[in-house]
Amino acid sequence: MSITWMTLKVVRKDVEAENVVSLELADPTGKELPTFTAGAHVDVEIRPGLIRQYSLYGDPEERRRYRIAVLRTETSRGGSVTVHQSLRQGDTVRVSVPRNHFPLNEGDHPSILLAGGIGITPLYGMARALHRQGAEFQLHYCARSEARCAFLGALQDADYRDRVRFYLTGQSPDYRLDLDGVMSQAAANAHFYVCGPARFIDQVLETGHRHGIDEERLHREFFAPPEPAADADPDGAFEIRLQRSGQTLAVPADKTIAQVLKDHGVEVELSCEQGVCGTCLTTLLEGQADHRDFFQTEAEQAANEQIALCCSRARSPLLVLDL
Amino acid sequence: MYPYAEGLWAARNQWYVAGWSDEVTREPMERWLLNEPVVFYRKEDGNIVALHGRCPHRQFPLAKGRVVGDRLECGYHGFTFDQSGACTRIPTQEAIPASCRIDAYPVVERWNWFWIWMGDPEKADESLIPDHDIVKLTDPDWLPVKAATHLLKARHQLMHENLCDLSHLTFLHPGIIGVDAVADTGFDVSGEGMWYRDARAMYNQEPTGFFSDILGYHKPIDRLMSMEFYLPCLHLAEEVFLAHDKKDGEPGRELGTYKVHHAVTPATDHETHYFVAYSRNFATDDDNVTNIINGAFAAVLQQDVDAVEALEEMLRKSGDGGFKDFLAKGDVTSVKVRRSMEALIRAELPQ
Numbered sequence: 053m054s055i056t057w058m059t060l061k062v063v064r065k066d067v068e069a070e071n072v073v074s075l076e077l078a079d080p081t082g083k084e085l086p087t088f089t090a091g092a093h094v095d096v097e098i099r100p101g102l103i104r105q106y107s108l109y110g111d112p113e114e115r116r117r118y119r120i121a122v123l124r125t126e127t128s129r130g131g132s133v134t135v136h137q138s139l140r141q142g143d144t145v146r147v148s149v150p151r152n153h154f155p156l157n158e159g160d161h162p163s164i165l166l167a168g169g170i171g172i173t174p175l176y177g178m179a180r181a182l183h184r185q186g187a188e189f190q191l192h193y194c195a196r197s198e199a200r201c202a203f204l205g206a207l208q209d210a211d212y213r214d215r216v217r218f219y220l221t222g223q224s225p226d227y228r229l230d231l232d233g234v235m236s237q238a239a240a241n242a243h244f245y246v247c248g249p250a251r252f253i254d255q256v257l258e259t260g261h262r263h264g265i266d267e268e269r270l271h272r273e274f275f276a277p278p279e280p281a282a283d284a285d286p287d288g289a290f291e292i293r294l295q296r297s298g299q300t301l302a303v304p305a306d307k308t309i310a311q312v313l314k315d316h317g318v319e320v321e322l323s324c325e326q327g328v329c330g331t332c333l334t335t336l337l338e339g340q341a342d343h344r345d346f347f348q349t350e351a352e353q354a355a356n357e358q359i360a361l362c363c364s365r366a367r368s369p370l371l372v373l374d375l
Numbered sequence: 376m377y378p379y380a381e382g383l384w385a386a387r388n389q390w391y392v393a394g395w396s397d398e399v400t401r402e403p404m405e406r407w408l409l410n411e412p413v414v415f416y417r418k419e420d421g422n423i424v425a426l427h428g429r430c431p432h433r434q435f436p437l438a439k440g441r442v443v444g445d446r447l448e449c450g451y452h453g454f455t456f457d458q459s460g461a462c463t464r465i466p467t468q469e470a471i472p473a474s475c476r477i478d479a480y481p482v483v484e485r486w487n488w489f490w491i492w493m494g495d496p497e498k499a500d501e502s503l504i505p506d507h508d509i510v511k512l513t514d515p516d517w518l519p520v521k522a523a524t525h526l527l528k529a530r531h532q533l534m535h536e537n538l539c540d541l542s543h544l545t546f547l548h549p550g551i552i553g554v555d556a557v558a559d560t561g562f563d564v565s566g567e568g569m570w571y572r573d574a575r576a577m578y579n580q581e582p583t584g585f586f587s588d589i590l591g592y593h594k595p596i597d598r599l600m601s602m603e604f605y606l607p608c609l610h611l612a613e614e615v616f617l618a619h620d621k622k623d624g625e626p627g628r629e630l631g632t633y634k635v636h637h638a639v640t641p642a643t644d645h646e647t648h649y650f651v652a653y654s655r656n657f658a659t660d661d662d663n664v665t666n667i668i669n670g671a672f673a674a675v676l677q678q679d680v681d682a683v684e685a686l687e688e689m690l691r692k693s694g695d696g697g698f699k700d701f702l703a704k705g706d707v708t709s710v711k712v713r714r715s716m717e718a719l720i721r722a723e724l725p726q
Contacts, residue, residue: 329702
């Protein structure tokens with residue numbers, strides 16, 4: 053059976069850390085589940101109409117269980133609160149077959165795993181996979197406090213515990229992760245994997261770019277709609293540069309890119325103006341878009357190669373468009 | 376071909392519902408599927424055989440022939456074919472050249488319908504057929520019912536897109552299943568590739584007369600409505616009815632759920648088979664409820680058929696190239712499905 057959705061049963065629910073619960077999901081009849089690899093995630097339908105993505109942190113060789121960990125976020129759109137409050141052992145939920153948008157790169161090179169908070173979930177699985185392969189790796193795990201560190205005990209007791217470093221950002225600055233240090237000491241062929249809040253990911257990517265680490269070696273995963281980057285005006289203004297004409301235009305908070313272009317006499321083809329039809333997709337040459345269209349797939353949005361001018365905004369101060 | 380890019384119509388390397396099990400007997404039966412005539416019959420052991428329906432000799436429809444044992448004999452000059460499509464008899468000669476053969480297609484019977492694979496038989500993996508327990512056609516707690524069969528005078532894409540935008544319920548099916556809230560309620564779209572789902576929840580609704588009658592409940596209800604599409608053939612509508620006895624957003628007591636299974640299979644470029652079933656988990660032993668639902672669904676489905684046939688006629692008269700349709704929020708699923716269907720078809724084109 054290889055349809056996209058399965059109905060699985062919550063066979064165990066545990067508290068992993070402050071505001072983090074883990075769920076074990078199994079087929080109600082005990083059948084083996086589709087395989088996955090480290091970094092994979094599943095979609096979980098928490099209740100009708102409410103679907104969220106969670107990384108699988110369990111052992112891929114354990115064929116009858118999927119394990120996910122869920123952080124409760126009060127600002128969430130209801131997913132995590134429902135998991136924490138309403139979902140009980142014995143309940144069934146619909147779960148998609150695993151997909152992996154965040155796979156480990158194959159090849160002989162060191163891997164550096166950078167986790168921010170609940171972003172540990174895919175990286176925990178990766179650490180175990182790398183350890184099993186006998187590969188060289190480091191896991192850097194940032195959390196606000198020990199109490200909020202999911203899998204703390206398991207990681208402290210792991211065979212590979214000497215490769216794990218914890219950074220508790222709620223404590224003194226001495227305990228903070230020195231990204232520059234990690235990156236400057238890394239081997240020239242090392243691959244970096246980052247998962248966590250958008251701000252944390254941005255920081256890692258930005259540091260990586262500063263160290264001249266090319267995109268192929270910087271791997272990231274984020275599910276939640278990205279928060280505005282620290283240096284971007286929240287939901288607000290940014291600039292666009294038109295590569296062909298060299299014009300730089302300001303996009304104020306209350307106007308779309310398309311409106312600004314039109315105001316300046318730049319012709320762009322528009323149709324739905326809702327991010328549905330894909331007519332206004334334009335090549336994005338530089339900058340991180342805040343994708344708000346429905347046309348592109350998750351993978352296309354993550355690739356960040358095209359932007360819908362009618363609705364999308366920026367997570368970096370400047371977007372360079374092929375116009 | 377509208378609404379897909381030029382030259383793109385339907386994918387072959389896929390399973391499609393070809394009909395109802397009881398349509399196939401020891402008498403050969405012809406059905407057009409993906410622009411080909413296919414002849415179906417049952418072997419002595421009851422299994423279904425599906426062969427290309429045109430005799431390679433004089434192009435006579437093989438469905439006008441007869442079944443002899445497990446083989447099919449052409450009703451014109453007696454050419455005979457076995458279940459693999461190989462010719463076993465040419466009445467005027469002894470030699471049977473290997474080139475005298477017809478295609479045979481994999482067929483799988485599930486529940487009361489049968490699925491066919493028209494593409495490369497090597498790729499016909501049965502596990503790609505949606506699980507009939509999960510879609511509640513073979514779950515013992517649910518009552519499945521055959522609802523309707525139509526041969527639409529319209530291309531298959533039009534019915535897919537009809538089913539991908541439920542805001543049409545408000546305007547095309549008012550009173551029975553359509554109320555203002557359907558079109559006015561926002562929806563979540565999920566899925567990618569071979570499966571999509573859109574879902575909306577409507578709280579504190581006065582039940583329509585139809586809903587009151589089947590649920591036996593006259594107070595306000597919550598409706599959790601969703602539409603799934605298992606590409607490229609099966610749409611699964613679901614309505615969960617809850618008593619509105621909690622505050623908005625909190626599920627109340629379930630009154631019942633039904634699922635409607637819409638199988639949409641291309642026949643020819645401009646004709647489409649439409650096989651509809653439904654199943655429910657309430658009042659499963661009450662024939663009166665079955666009769667009420669059958670009546671309501673027959674009316675609703677006829678409205679859908681009329682609508683997509685009107686679209687096809689509009690396209691036929693005005694030409695279906697050279698324009699781009701205006702798309703709105705309600706088309707999010709349709710647009711995603713178009714992209715996936717086009718990708719399936721493109722993947723089969725010669726490189």
